[in-house]
Amino acid sequence: MQKLKRNFYEKDSITLARELLGKYIIHNINGEELIGKIVETEAYMGPEDKAAHSYNNRRTPRTEIMYGPAGYAYIFRIYGMYNCMNVVAAHVDEPQAVLVRAIEPISELNKISIRRYGKAYDELKRSQIISLSNGPGKLCLALGIDMSNYGDDLCGDRLYIAEGNNDEKFDIVTSKRINIDYAEEAIHYPWRFYIKGNKFVSKPHI
DNA sequence: GTCATGATACAG
DNA sequence: TGTATCATGACC
Numbered sequence: 001m002q003k004l005k006r007n008f009y010e011k012d013s014i015t016l017a018r019e020l021l022g023k024y025i026i027h028n029i030n031g032e033e034l035i036g037k038i039v040e041t042e043a044y045m046g047p048e049d050k051a052a053h054s055y056n057n058r059r060t061p062r063t064e065i066m067y068g069p070a071g072y073a074y075i076f077r078i079y080g081m082y083n084c085m086n087v088v089a090a091h092v093d094e095p096q097a098v099l100v101r102a103i104e105p106i107s108e109l110n111k112i113s114i115r116r117y118g119k120a121y122d123e124l125k126r127s128q129i130i131s132l133s134n135g136p137g138k139l140c141l142a143l144g145i146d147m148s149n150y151g152d153d154l155c156g157d158r159l160y161i162a163e164g165n166n167d168e169k170f171d172i173v174t175s176k177r178i179n180i181d182y183a184e185e186a187i188h189y190p191w192r193f194y195i196k197g198n199k200f201v202s203k204p205h206i
Numbered sequence: 207g208t209c210a211t212g213a214t215a216c217a218g
Numbered sequence: 219t220g221t222a223t224c225a226t227g228a229c230c
Contacts, residue, residue, distance in 0.1 A: 042224070051224070053215095062214065080212020082225050099224055137225050179224060 001026075001162040006155055009070035013089040013096035017043040018172060018193050020087065020098055022164045024106060027143045028157065032111050034143045036103030036133060037164055040194040040201050042177045044086070046096045051183035054095035065151050066095035073152040073159055075145065082137030085145050087154065087161070101178070101192070103139045104200045105132055112142045134200045171196040175206050 001024060009016060020038050027034045044052040046066070053063050053076065065074045066088050074086035074097050086097040105112050113121040116132050124132075133139040140146065145159065152159040175192045177183075194201045 044224075053224075058215090060215070076224080077213050079223065079225055080214080084224065086224085101224085131227095135225070177224075182223075 003155065003160055003162045004071075006069070006071050009087065009089055009154070010091060011070075011089065013043040013045055013098050014191060016087065016089045017041040017098045017191070020100070020161070021172060021193060021195055022168060022170060024162045024164045025085075025100070025103060025143065025159070026162060027145060027149075027159050029144045032108055032144075034112055035105075035107035036112075036139060036143055037106050038100055038102075038161075039104050039198040040100075040102035041192070042099040042101055043089075043191040043193075044097050044099060045191070046090070046094060049183075049189075050186040051177060051180040051189075052095075052097075054097075057095070059095075063095060066097050067093055071154045073145075073149050073154060075140075075147055075150040077147065078137065083140040083146050084136040085140055085149070099136060100139065101136045102194070102200050102202050103133045103142070104198060105142065115144055116142050130199055132200075135202045170198075178203060178206070 020041050023038050025036050046052055046054045047057045054066050065072055070088050072088045074088050075083055085100050088097050090096040109121040133142040149159050154160050173194050173196045174190045177192045
């Protein structure tokens with residue numbers, strides 16, 4: 001599978017968010033190669049975007065990675081319990097990122113199932129299969145992504161993104177972003193994207 | 207639908 | 219020292 005090169009990430013986060021749909025996230029951990037297809041993303045445009053952690057050029061240890069070059073993993077902890085994975089976009093000193101909101105499990109389904117539920121994939125109910133990775137916190141649990149992945153080079157060999165199946169065609173749905181009620185005028189920006197009809201999308205009706 | 211959970215950031 | 223958050227699971 002063809003790993004995406006640095007220049008793929010060197011664009012604004014809105015464009016990158018659309019182009020990441022259908023791509024594969026691969027995480028090599030403890031000899032397991034866990035793979036998921038990206039089916040839902042959100043763009044965070046940085047200093048001018050009130051929903052972004054880097055709004056007004058806020059620069060802290062948490063946001064620091066977004067100020068570097070594109071193609072690195074920005075992982076943050078949310079509500080004290082869950083991790084979310086973002087892809088750093090744009091260029092140095094342009095702190096933009098794409099939040100990966102949902103994936104479809106592709107490979108090592110049994111390993112993914114055991115990470116989420118502690119039992120085999122073929123023992124799961126239908127509702128549990130969908131819930132494996134239909135949200136930003138869930139997909140990190142499913143693929144074993146945590147704060148130790150903060151700053152991982154997505155052009156590297158541990159946590160990276162590759163071309164998916166380019167024969168698969170899909171329609172892209174656009175909507176408002178999820179759970180950013182604090183973001184004033186930015187609440188309404190149409191910067192969430194997902195693959196139409198994919199059952200792993202977190203909120204398919206918005 | 208409601209609610210508890212808790213690391214991080216920030217205001218004061 | 220208090221308050222809010224790019225979420226989820228367990229409840230009703």
